[in-house]
Amino acid sequence: GQNIDQPTEMTATEGAIVQINCTYQTSGFNGLFWYQQHAGEAPTFLSYNVLDGLEEKGRFSSFLSRSKGYSYLLLKELQMKDSASYLCAASGGDYKLSFGAGTTVTVRA
């Protein structure tokens, strides 16, 4: 089975940094995805990690530790438009995605 845990909500101020943690238990693990989803819209791809370590992509970075079943998404220099739900998803042995419940990030001025 799959078990993906991430915090429900986080709030931060504009310009700050926020780290969203995700723990997973996935059989036949094939990688960890992060998606951004605005209300009423489909998820948009942010990052994919399959090897341990940090992947940096502009203001967003994602980290993976396979041995610990742990990942985080780091959002730097927060902007108002970053207010959204962030979904952690683990890819299993058949490359199906199991999603966490999502973390709602609210950016305040």
Place this chain on the structure above:
Amino acid sequence: GAVVSQHPSWVICKSGTSVKIECRSLDFQATTMFWYRQFPKQSLMLMATSNEGSKATYEQGVEKDKFLINHASLTLSTLTVTSAHPEDSSFYICSARGAREYEQYFGPGTRLTVT
């Protein structure tokens, strides 16, 4: 590249009727497509895996006779919600597998409201 479309973007239907949702990969061929359902403030739940030219594989708890999936070509999969009821009201999202097995490209979603 790797654009996936869905049609319609929203639909309202009466209880007991059937609704068909289309998912198309516009600029690539997708032998595998996925159908998800998302209730308000909840995450995406995989309903089924659609494979071109073969029967769909349904996740546990999803009624295959209620949610009919047809993947007739390499660019089109359809989901038909049969005898819809208000509890079927949800956001239905499809995705298409890309060239690499771990890639999934999501469509914009279809909002279904059953009255």
